[in-house]
Amino acid sequence: MTASVLLRPAPPATAFLRDELLADRTSTLTRLYQRTFPMVRRHVLERGGTTQDAKDVFQDALVVFYEKTVSGRLILTCSPGTYLVGVCRHLWQQELSRRNRLPLSELGEAEEQLPDFAEAPATESAPALAVLDYVAKLGEKCQHILLSFYYFQQPLEQIAAENNYGSVRSATVQKFKCLERLRKAVRQALALPSAR
Missing domain, CATH: 1.10.10 (Arc Repressor Mutant, subunit A)
Known part of the structure; x- marks a missing residue:
């Protein structure tokens, strides 16, 4: 049981993540994209969207994430990937509601x-x-x-x-x-x- 806990990385501190983004934004965001986008794409595809829809939603979530992190307004209680998936789910739900109102x-x-x-x-x-x-x-x-x-x-x-x-x-x-x-x-x- 201890081994599984050690293999699972702890969520990085928000200040550390902010420093990473400020030092090398491209590399940090690319890493987040590679880890997180497949989960977002799967979520959107399972709910009637397309890969392009998933890219749009993920890009919007990434902008929110970046702006909040760099401005110091983001306090993470989970991993950055989990946070991004949550934001993407929320944004996709909003998009589905909008599409239902105006097909x-x-x-x-x-x-x-x-x-x-x-x-x-x-x-x-x-x-x-x-x-x-x-x-x-x-x-x-x-x-x-x-x-x-x-x-x-x-x-x-x-x-x-x-x-x-x-x-x-x-x-x-x-x-x-x-x-x-x-x-x-x-x-x-x-x-x-x-x-x-």
Whole structure:
């Protein structure tokens, strides 16, 4: 029994871990990644995620871990790997809850509901809409995403890579948010003439 206790390393002190991170961040985080990521990947895959989802969750957890450790706000009562797995489980549960509230199929349905302004006839009560004018009023990132997808017909995989998103789903959600901002701006513009 004593031998098994001696083989199991004790969790490093938080101050020692902080010193390791400050001295050689890359090496310390790489070690943590190699030891911990397989457990996180298994957890995410067993609960309907992908390896990319696991990487995204682990990266977020690693940022939280690093910032808390370096700032001195983290007090470990377990090994760093156990702490990271716990944070990842929590983050994955949050992601699953978010996905259940807004399933991917709803994003596609919302796009179908967007009227086709190119075919809308110009009348005095509903002036011809220059959609690009409204797109130009969006932020630079939204402009890029919407034009890339709708005008240049780039695949979401390419848009995700160009904008440094962790997954295609992140790019899809961002595209949907930008589309909603565009729709809101157009609705407000259409409401203004009738309010006069």
